[in-house]
Amino acid sequence: MTDEPFEIYLVTPPGLEPALCQEAREKGFADPVASVGGVTVRGGWPEVWRANLDLRGATKVLARIGAFRALHLAQLDKRARKFPWAEVLRPDQPVKVEASCKGSRIYHAGAVVQRISAAIREELGAPIAEDAEIRVMARIEDDLCTISVDTSGELLHRRGHKEAVNKAPLRETLAALFLRECGYDGTEPVLDPMCGSGTFVIEAAEIAAGLRPGRSRDFAFERLATFDPAAWDRLREPPPARPVPFRFLGHDRDAGAIAMSRANAERAGVAGITDFRRQPLAELQRPEGPPGLVMVNPPYGTRIGNKKLLYALYASLGEVLRSRFSGWRVGLVTSEPSLARATGLPFAEPGLPVPHGGLKVGLHRTAAPLK
Numbered sequence: 001m002t003d004e005p006f007e008i009y010l011v012t013p014p015g016l017e018p019a020l021c022q023e024a025r026e027k028g029f030a031d032p033v034a035s036v037g038g039v040t041v042r043g044g045w046p047e048v049w050r051a052n053l054d055l056r057g058a059t060k061v062l063a064r065i066g067a068f069r070a071l072h073l074a075q076l077d078k079r080a081r082k083f084p085w086a087e088v089l090r091p092d093q094p095v096k097v098e099a100s101c102k103g104s105r106i107y108h109a110g111a112v113v114q115r116i117s118a119a120i121r122e123e124l125g126a127p128i129a130e131d132a133e134i135r136v137m138a139r140i141e142d143d144l145c146t147i148s149v150d151t152s153g154e155l156l157h158r159r160g161h162k163e164a165v166n167k168a169p170l171r172e173t174l175a176a177l178f179l180r181e182c183g184y185d186g187t188e189p190v191l192d193p194m195c196g197s198g199t200f201v202i203e204a205a206e207i208a209a210g211l212r213p214g215r216s217r218d219f220a221f222e223r224l225a226t227f228d229p230a231a232w233d234r235l236r237e238p239p240p241a242r243p244v245p246f247r248f249l250g251h252d253r254d255a256g257a258i259a260m261s262r263a264n265a266e267r268a269g270v271a272g273i274t275d276f277r278r279q280p281l282a283e284l285q286r287p288e289g290p291p292g293l294v295m296v297n298p299p300y301g302t303r304i305g306n307k308k309l310l311y312a313l314y315a316s317l318g319e320v321l322r323s324r325f326s327g328w329r330v331g332l333v334t335s336e337p338s339l340a341r342a343t344g345l346p347f348a349e350p351g352l353p354v355p356h357g358g359l360k361v362g363l364h365r366t367a368a369p370l371k
């Protein structure tokens with residue numbers, strides 16, 4: 001299986017599959033196909049590594065390492081024992097097995113976990129542990145058992161250079177896909193007037209500078225039998241720095257948020273092209289230079305109190321942007337469409353709501369630059 005291309009499944013929250021599919025295609029992954037909750041591409045292990053390193057929108061990357069039919073548990077047991085685990089897993093690395101069953105004669109996921117764990121432990125010799133970094137997933141659907149390995153480990157929104165987080169931070173993977181859905185491609189400035197820990201501003205600056213999202217972290221695939229450290233080192237060789245002729249701006253009324261954003265930008269290596277300044281929304285001014293994109297995720301939903309104040313805040317955001325940001329586009333992320341409407345901004349129909357932190361958030365985009 002090491003040389004043959006296989007299916008690589010890129011997980012994303014439902015609603016964002018088309019954006020991730022577009023990103024995968026743009027970044028040269030073969031035959032991306034979107035389905036509910038993810039995008040399938042084809043490739044070998046180098047593509048698995050590159051997907052983890054380069055894709056901004058994937059939550060995690062699963063390698064589908066094989067499949068066999070299993071009509072009953074004895075057959076599952078026998079075939080799991082014959083499965084070529086040693087081609088992918090290492091006997092010295094603990095493994096955790098997860099399972100799901102759908103529309104199959106085998107319907108008890110716990111029994112599947114037990115059989116596959118026994119096969120890995122007894123045939124390969126790898127320990128089975130609840131807190132293992134390597135996760136094997138068995139999915140039985142229509143009596144076909146598909147085996148995948150989670151090659152990412154920690155979720156990919158953890159870029160590895162963001163330690164400081166404010167209340168209600170947006171996941172980087174979501175922020176990157178929302179930027180993409182607003183047509184952002186790194187060639188215009190981005191401003192966030194309520195930046196919190198700086199997620200939109202830092203993602204946008206990294207995209208403009210050509211920095212790879214996975215450059216500062218490690219991945220579960222480094223502990224698989226298929227890993228080739230020399231090839232990985234060559235792959236992650238940083239591309240030449242791309243000059244960026246404008247700055248990315250973040251404001252917040254909260255001094256702690258600004259300090260966090262600065263620290264995060266520093267660690268991400270984009271301090272030179274970002275500017276974070278404490279400032280309440282009412283004082284927001286249009287920056288000098290070319291127009292670009294305002295990306296904002298104001299307080300919302302159940303997380304931060306009083307509804308009336310929220311409507312007033314969204315109304316003043318709309319007023320400030322309409323009166324001072326002619327030529328700019330706006331992308332606004334919030335949990336309630338009525339809050340987006342309170343801005344009075346000319347938003348196009350919102351996309352599907354996306355699950356995030358126990359709520360559903362939607363992206364509201366202006367169809368054209370503000371007049």
Ligand SMILES: C[S@@+](CC[C@H](N)C(=O)[O-])C[C@H]1O[C@@H](n2cnc3c(N)ncnc32)[C@H](O)[C@@H]1O
Nearest residue numbers: 169170194196197199252253254280281297299
């Ligand atoms: C939902 S959080 C933004 C989170 C951010 N997207 C992140 O990923 O960390 C909303 C932010 O709006 C800020 N905020 C609320 N009212 C404000 C105002 N009137 N002016 C400026 N910032 C404000 C809060 O301090 C908070 O950091």
